[in-house]
Amino acid sequence: MSCASATLAVWASAWLAGSAAPDDVLDALAPWSEAHDVLAADGAAVGVTGLPGPAAAPTSTAMLLAAVRRGSPRGQARLVLPAPGDVRGLPGPGPFSDAAITAGEGVLFPDAGFGVVPSPVAEGVVRWTVYAVPDPGPVPEYVALNEAERELRGQVRAAAAALTDLGVARHRPGVREEIAASLRRRPQALWPGGMPPQALRVLQQADEVDAILSAASGDEPGGALSASAAIARSDALRPIAAAVRVARRAAVAEAVRVLVSVPRT
Structure with a gap:
């Protein structure tokens, strides 16, 4: 089905372009779960984003947006919808790609150097795990x-x-x-x-x-x-x-x- 990653990719891009407010992005995520939190997957992701790492308490999606803004003030998001045997749009082997294939979805922020993958971690809670993606790979082939x-x-x-x-x-x-x-x-x-x-x-x-x-x-x-x-x-x-x-x-x-x-x- 249309997924939380599609929602984030569209709204975050609109926000970065100045045609949506941060609260609009957060409100748009609400139908997908009662609560959303954010955690960096490892030290590399912490270094790129400044977000809390796996040993820390999760932070909010507002802090995720702040990290996106710091890394890519006028960038765009890219939706990935991989499946086993279909890795189109992924940046190549690595933790982000592995997590996105498992989840079947994810969002790349190519200019910011990281990607995020949502997954349910408790009843009514979706966690956006952040992965460093130093090389986002080529722009996917255009499909009209x-x-x-x-x-x-x-x-x-x-x-x-x-x-x-x-x-x-x-x-x-x-x-x-x-x-x-x-x-x-x-x-x-x-x-x-x-x-x-x-x-x-x-x-x-x-x-x-x-x-x-x-x-x-x-x-x-x-x-x-x-x-x-x-x-x-x-x-x-x-x-x-x-x-x-x-x-x-x-x-x-x-x-x-x-x-x-x-x-x-």
Whole structure:
């Protein structure tokens, strides 16, 4: 689903560009957890950011924003959505990349020299762990939103056909209601004014497709698949999950591009 990292990447970029206030960034993170705290992963991250290290008490997301401002007064954030076997956008091997792959998300602040990865650490608490990233790697390949949308739709059709051919796409009573309920349970992301409409549409489509993926990945009660059928289903759904990640990255990158181009008032 649209994730806390996407929210932080968009809002922090807008704030750095002068088109949002710090409190706007903090408020936008609220739907993802009742509380957020911040901790540097190791001495290298402490040195880059001045944030408390693993042996200290966590600090607040306001202090994270202050570290971003010190390191990159007019920089931009970059969303990463890696998965095992799909490390596009990551800076290369290292603690940040390892943590982002485990979490499935993260935010790079390339000009500031660090990245952050969120993870739940207690009921109602998300911790943003900060990692030094001395070399953020090359700028990821540009993906146009039109292209990302087309690929997303194409992969949905291809996956549906493949699942039918494999005999693992069976009618499941109430599946539409299951998908709708899944979408209702997800946090409602808040976005800045001035978000490009196409980016918002792609983010919504990606959420909808992700909910369909979740439903397609589950088994009917009492109808668990054989091991071979489960592998075949996973293989059929893997490309659509990749298309969802690409679409979200493209939408966030376009939103950041537009928002940072807004003149300061």
